[in-house]
Amino acid sequence: MIILKSEREINYLRDAGRIVAETHEEVKKAVKPGVTTLDLDQIAEKYIKGRGAIPAFKGYHGFTGNICSSINEEVVHGIPGLRKLKTGDNVSIDIGAVINGYNGDAAITVPVGEIDAEVQKLLDVTEESLYKGIEQAIIGNRLSDISHAVQSHVEQYGFGVVRDYVGHGIGRSMHEDPQVPNYGSPGRGPRLKAGMTLAIEPMVNLGTYEVKTLDDGWTVVTLDGKRSAHFEHSIAITDGKPEILTKL
Amino acid sequence: MSVVNISIGQLVTSNAGRDQTNIYLVVGIEKNKYLILVNGRERKFKNPKQKNIRHVNVLKSIAQGVAEKIQFGIKITDEEIRQAIKDLYKPDNL
Numbered sequence: 095m096i097i098l099k100s101e102r103e104i105n106y107l108r109d110a111g112r113i114v115a116e117t118h119e120e121v122k123k124a125v126k127p128g129v130t131t132l133d134l135d136q137i138a139e140k141y142i143k144g145r146g147a148i149p150a151f152k153g154y155h156g157f158t159g160n161i162c163s164s165i166n167e168e169v170v171h172g173i174p175g176l177r178k179l180k181t182g183d184n185v186s187i188d189i190g191a192v193i194n195g196y197n198g199d200a201a202i203t204v205p206v207g208e209i210d211a212e213v214q215k216l217l218d219v220t221e222e223s224l225y226k227g228i229e230q231a232i233i234g235n236r237l238s239d240i241s242h243a244v245q246s247h248v249e250q251y252g253f254g255v256v257r258d259y260v261g262h263g264i265g266r267s268m269h270e271d272p273q274v275p276n277y278g279s280p281g282r283g284p285r286l287k288a289g290m291t292l293a294i295e296p297m298v299n300l301g302t303y304e305v306k307t308l309d310d311g312w313t314v315v316t317l318d319g320k321r322s323a324h325f326e327h328s329i330a331i332t333d334g335k336p337e338i339l340t341k342l
Numbered sequence: 343m344s345v346v347n348i349s350i351g352q353l354v355t356s357n358a359g360r361d362q363t364n365i366y367l368v369v370g371i372e373k374n375k376y377l378i379l380v381n382g383r384e385r386k387f388k389n390p391k392q393k394n395i396r397h398v399n400v401l402k403s404i405a406q407g408v409a410e411k412i413q414f415g416i417k418i419t420d421e422e423i424r425q426a427i428k429d430l431y432k433p434d435n436l
Contacts, residue, residue: 151343155396162343170344188343199343258400259344262374269345269374295344311396326344 096263096271098289103196104330104339107265107291110147110198111328111339113191117141118202119342121161121189125204127181131163134187135174142191150190150197150268157312162188162201164313169256169297169305169322170201171312181207184217186324190268197268199293200340201326212300213321216253220298220323223247227276227294228329231336237272237283244296245277254303256322259314261295264328286331291339295326345374348400351409353430354379358397365431366391366398367405367423369412382423403430 099107120141121134139160142149149160157173164172164186165179172186179185188201203217227244248255261274272284276296299305301320308315316322328339348354352368354377369390370378377398379391405426411418 154343155394157343190343258347260347262345267373268343271374273345273347273349273374275347297344 096284096290097265098287099265099291099330100289103265104289104291106194106196107198107328107330107339110191110193110196111200112198112342113142113145113147113193114189114198114200114328114340115342116145117189117191118187118200121187122202122204125179125185125206127207128178130176130178131165131172131174131185132176134163135160138189142189145191145193147191147193150192150199151188154268162186164188164322164324166321167316167319169299169314169316170259170324171314173310173312179206182209184209184213184321184323186322188324188326195266197264197266198340199264199268199326199328201295201324203323203325215251216298216300216321217323219248219251219253220296221325223296223298224294224325224327227296228327228336228338231286231292231294231329231331233286233288233331233333235286236281237274237286238278239280240292240294241275241278242280244294248296248298254299254301256297256299256303256305258305259297261293261326264291264293288331288333290331291328292331293326293328295324297322297324346395346400348377348395349404349409350412351405353401353403353405353427354398355401356393356397357399359393361391365427366393367408367427369408371395380420380423381427382420386420387418387423405430
């Protein structure tokens, strides 16, 4: 069941989204060669708690980190650890925060130092595809119009869109209905209405779209070991343009 | 954080609990957290199993016939579920 949010609820989601966006800024500043993902995790935890919010991921189905940090071939759900970032890596940072019972969820992929032109292109295309998807989140469109916009933008560059993991509705729970795939034909699924809040998150691989989960039960990596990028925003569908909740 | 892409009619195998390695079809998803599972044998449509979404492996096959019937609210029999699992659970489909 898709839960429509009132203006008051969207205000709470804005608060949560703002904290997530600010945390991203803090963490982004700290990304440099030699830093471990656990350091980034701690910076995020300190900032989120300092703002009076709670990290949303910690304890979620037993996840041990405050953030998900996925390096290079890791697609999503990387557990922060002692792995050090190197020049040329790309690290995706996924942050969630809860305040007043409402969730914010967003992700960015950050280059570490100088990276290959090919990888930079991957990051650019993934971010562009997220905004292409958000553009379609207007009243009257159907859910898969978002999916189709993301897929068609990504695939014209020959990259692969991950099928096995999808975006989601967001509100009092981090994961609500509907599921928001990043692929599919247009004109399918429920019609979009004002008050829907969605987390749109394209995950794009340099090679094949196929992925596998490592033995830790969380970390998802690309099947061919090539790089992957992940961008995400929480948005609210309004009478006019969609509003991005997790942007400063 | 993204969610696992599971739809109604999807084939899954259990990877935790005493029903480990059992094969099921998904007939419902609750709050993006629990799956309602049937196999037409120990778990019939009238007495489905509820299972945490993280305690299954998602296979690639989807029983389209079963999915459509559930979507339109048409009754499905345990016979159909058994047949769908039998048809789908083949090495090429996994």
